[in-house]
Amino acid sequence: MTSTSRQLIGVDFSSAPTNRKPITVAVGQLVEKQQPVYRLETIRELPTLKAFEQLLAEPGEWIGGFDLPFGQPRALIEHEGWPTDWPTFVQFFCGQPRETLRETFRQWCNARPVGSKFAWRQTDKPAGSSPAMRWTNPPVAWMMHAGIGRMLAAGLAFPAHRHPLRGSRQRRIALEAYPGFTARQIVRGSYKSDTPASQTPDRRQRRRQILTALTAGTAGLAIRLEASPTWQRRMLADGRGDLLDAVLCSLQAGHAAVQPKFGLPRNLDPLEGWIAAVPVK
Numbered sequence: 001m002t003s004t005s006r007q008l009i010g011v012d013f014s015s016a017p018t019n020r021k022p023i024t025v026a027v028g029q030l031v032e033k034q035q036p037v038y039r040l041e042t043i044r045e046l047p048t049l050k051a052f053e054q055l056l057a058e059p060g061e062w063i064g065g066f067d068l069p070f071g072q073p074r075a076l077i078e079h080e081g082w083p084t085d086w087p088t089f090v091q092f093f094c095g096q097p098r099e100t101l102r103e104t105f106r107q108w109c110n111a112r113p114v115g116s117k118f119a120w121r122q123t124d125k126p127a128g129s130s131p132a133m134r135w136t137n138p139p140v141a142w143m144m145h146a147g148i149g150r151m152l153a154a155g156l157a158f159p160a161h162r163h164p165l166r167g168s169r170q171r172r173i174a175l176e177a178y179p180g181f182t183a184r185q186i187v188r189g190s191y192k193s194d195t196p197a198s199q200t201p202d203r204r205q206r207r208r209q210i211l212t213a214l215t216a217g218t219a220g221l222a223i224r225l226e227a228s229p230t231w232q233r234r235m236l237a238d239g240r241g242d243l244l245d246a247v248l249c250s251l252q253a254g255h256a257a258v259q260p261k262f263g264l265p266r267n268l269d270p271l272e273g274w275i276a277a278v279p280v281k
Contacts, residue, residue: 192241
C-alpha cells in the first residue's frame with residue numbers, strides 16, 4: 001500500500017512563556033497508510049511569544065493541534081454584545097485589556113448560582129476541559145488572549161470556525177487540542193505537575209501508561225505514535241508533562257486530519273469551535 005505523509009505539529013501553549021516554562025512544540029510526520037502513524041521528529045521549546053510568532057511565520061505546510069481555546073461561549077458573547085463573526089470577535093477579544101475582560105467574567109459569574117457560575121462552549125463538557133472563560137487555575141482565557149490573535153494574523157486556516165471560507169488554499173491548518181481528554185481515556189489521576197515536589201513516581205508511572213497506549217494505538221485515536229527511545233525517555237522524565245502534552249496535541253490533530261471534515265459536528269457553531277478528537281454525539 002502506498003503511503004503519504006504530512007507534517008504535524010502539536011503546541012502546548014503558555015500565555016507567559018519563559019526559559020523554565022516555554023511553549024513546547026512537537027514536530028513530526030503523519031504517515032497515512034493502513035493504520036496512520038505519527039512519527040515524532042523533534043520537540044522544540046519557545047521561551048517567548050515572539051518566538052511563537054516566528055514559528056507561525058516559518059514556511060511550510062502543516063496541520064497543528066494547539067492547546068488553547070479558539071473561542072468563547074456564544075451565551076457570554078451575545079450577553080455582552082460582543083461581535084458574533086468569529087474573526088472579528090478574535091480581534092476584539094485580543095484587543096481588550098485583561099482587566100476589562102476579568103471584570104466582565106467576574107460580573108457574569110457573580111450573577112449566577114454556585115455550580116453554574118461559568119458559561120460553557122458546546123465542546124467543553126464533552127472534552128472535560130476547563131470553561132474557556134476561566135481566568136485562573138488554569139488561566140485558559142489568557143491563553144486565548146495571548147495566542148489566537150497571533151495565529152489569526154499569521155494567516156492560518158481554522159476549519160472549526162469556517163475560516164477562511166471554502167475555496168482558499170489551506171497550507172497551515174490549526175485545530176484546537178486538549179491533551180487531558182486523551183490522557184483521561186488511558187489513566188485516571190494526574191500525570192504531571194509544575195511543582196517539583198509533586199512530580200511523584202505515581203505520576204511518572206501514569207506517563208508511562210499513556211506512552212504505552214499511544215505507541216500501541218490503544219488510546220482511542222485513529223493514529224499511533226512512533227517515537228525514538230530517547231524521546232520516550234525524555235517524555236517520561238519530564239515531570240511537568242509539557243513534552244508529552246505537545247505530542248498528545250499532535251496526535252489529536254492527526255486523528256482529526258484522517259476523519260472526514262476533521263471529525264467536526266454537522267451542527268458546528270463556528271463562533272465557539274470544537275476540540276479535535278472529541279467525539280460528536
